[in-house]
Amino acid sequence: MKKILIIEDDESLCLELKELLENASYKAFVLKDFSNILEQITEITPDLILLDINIPGTNGEVLLQNLRKTSSLPVIMVTSKNTEVDEVLSMSYGADDYITKPYNPTILLLRIASIFKRMENNSSICTYRDLTINFQKGIIKKSNIEIILTKNEMIIFSYLLNNRNKIVTRDELMTDLWNNNEYINDNALTVNISRLRAKLKEVGFENAIETRKGIGYILL
Amino acid sequence: MKISLFFKDKMPSFILSTSFYLITLLMFLAFKIDSSLIIVFSISFFLLLLSLFLISYFKKKSFYNQLLFNIENLDKSYLVLETINKPNFYEGKLLYQALYDINKSMSENIKSFSLQTTDFKQYIEMWIHEIKIPISSLNIMAHNHKDKFDKKTLKQLKKIENYVDQVLYYVRSNNPEKDYLINEVELNKVIMNVALKNKDSLLEQKIDFIVSNINNKVYTDSKWLEFILNQIINNSIKYKKETTNSYIKVEVIEESDKTILTITDNGIGIPTIDLPRVFEKTFTGNNGRLKTKSTGMGLFIAKNLCNKLGHKINIESKEGEYTKVFIIFSKNKYYEVAR
Incomplete structure (x- = not known):
């Protein structure tokens, strides 16, 4: 079962997201403590990360940059910042996809599935x-x-x-x-x-x- | 500065001088002074009077004429003080100083307002980002617990989403700062996002969404374009005809210097008298009053955004038949558009 890590500071949204992912038969983890995020990521070893831009203490874009120094883990930016600049920046920092809130849950699941499909590379x-x-x-x-x-x-x-x-x-x-x-x-x-x-x-x-x-x- | 009016203004001192002259003249006559001296005195007196008058006129004329001329010709007349020479006569100096002080206090006043507006805009933008989180939660909740939420709830949620978007883009379209980014954008992708956003209403209202093979790329801000198209599609859905098989057709015409995106529906159309005003702020027209409440903001914001991006937007319609919206993107003029 694929593991997905949710990095997002709104608790109720996290819980709903977790339920959504679990219903779609993924294993979902929610990050509770926003210090040492990178260490926690290596501990959990997720297959994919859903990352919000606005997270306490740091910034999703900075976190992504730091993560990309050591890992090529797929990351989907999920954010309420709906500007072209943020999207272009996130993609240039190495995000695999960029979805703005409020999103359609089915589309989120499709995007996740298509990233996994791309990774497995034998989809044809x-x-x-x-x-x-x-x-x-x-x-x-x-x-x-x-x-x-x-x-x-x-x-x-x-x-x-x-x-x-x-x-x-x-x-x-x-x-x-x-x-x-x-x-x-x-x-x-x-x-x-x-x-x-x-x-x-x-x-x-x-x-x-x-x-x-x-x-x-x-x-x- | 007119010499006649200036002269009129100086009338009291002129009368005073003349009466002084007449008194002196009477005194000269009373003392039986030689008439040739009287003539010499008269000539020099009037010469003095005239030269005093002319000197003071020309001194002021150059300053005031420059001031008036520049005020008339500057498009921002409050900047006039920067364009004129400091006067060298006392009244002018007083006026100059007074204008300077007034200007300064007004600038401070405006600055405090503009700070307030910026603060307010920032707060609104932040608020919009915040409100999107509960909306997202509700969206996922509705998906997770389909038994507790029905389609009606989702529809209301969509409406909230759209109104929130309108506020966001209204604030953005009025911002003097540039918070958009012109990029090469695949029209296909933008249309797909808008289609997905409206999928449920389109299917529910049985409106066919027809997109001809589109693989064109244009220079625009994809987020802004998405908003613009969303307003247009929303209108098409809102003003559909109840009787016929409804459709919305999206097509692209490629020309040598421009790309034209057209969105056509076979809805109720727009009355000819309302057509020129559909982009006006809060204009709702006959249709807006007939159907559910309309804010009249959607197309106004869409037009504003188009102007900023350098696109043109036009509407063609025949009442009871169709409405066709054109968005025109100019080609290969990246720098012109970006500016």
Whole structure:
């Protein structure tokens, strides 16, 4: 399980963030003591840090600079300072992403997932049961059968696959699609899912995507 | 400084001198003084009078004319004292000193106000950063406990978010200091952020969001542009038509010297008489009064921000049919824009 460290001074926000991350099956840590942050980071050894710019005693940008001297740990700046200057500065100090408050929780989770995906670096080819999936080419393959997926179908399938055996809401799928510049509506999502089901049926997985009424979908 | 008016002003002393002359003349006549002496006296007396009058006129004329001319021609007339020569006559010195003192006390007064405004702006900016924390918490709470929060709560939260943003950008757009940064920005990314922000309302109101293939880059401040687009999209959502299939279309036209971003909706449109005034502060127009409460600030701030960034913003509309907003970015003129 991936470990995520939250560095943020507002307590209630920290607790909510922690719950959000834990529901998304990450292990979340909240920093309580803002002295010796760097030592605490080495102790916890997180896989990713959510860092606020305004933290007591020091400043997120300075902290990031100091951290970058020794480590290349992925850092997402999460801040209420909504200016281009701060974003450019943070990115130049080595932040991997910059999100401004108030943010959409689903988008935060997407950003975190995409950073982990980038790190693992083998994201372009994946498997599902005996299928090989090439995300970049949009192809699923079963021994000698090759099926081409559209961009939308691919986005939906990869989201379901990344959250396999978990219920995925329509809103999450929609957010992921919109996050990829595919601004489709509700009907189109339904159509895309049924097309994806039909294509999976061709390779022998008729009931791979189940509908959980009123909640969403699940890939078994 | 007009010589006739100056002369009129000097009338009392002129009358006084003339009466003095007449008395002297009478005395000369009474003492039977030789008429040639009287003529010589008369000539020299009037010469003296005239030269005194002219000297004092020309001395003052150069100072006052310069003062008046500069006041008229300076765009900041309160700086006039810096532009004129110090006068060399007593009245002028008094006036100069008085103006100097008045100026100084007014500057101090203005400075205290400007400090107050700066303080206030800083407080507002800080407050906005603070208020965003509970809003974020609420956002995540709503996500974590979907059973306790319904979509209506989220909608209200979105409204709060938008109003807070308006205040922030209103303060920023009025700041003389430069707190924006012009960068090469992918339009695609900005549009995506705005789309995601409005995703729920767009889906709920069944408005199709159509974005043609956009891969253009423009020079702008992405945060400011995001705010501007958000105001436009918000309006399109607010003023949609109830009957037809609604859409919002985002397109880009690339020209040799500029990039034009257009946002078109098929909403209720804007009446022709209201169209020229939509960018005015607190102007709500017929639509604003018809629909839910409107502050009339969104487009005003958007226009202000566009002006600062060097973009142009225009609106074209036909009542009952469509509204089309153009944002025009000039190209390859980075330094001109940045200035």
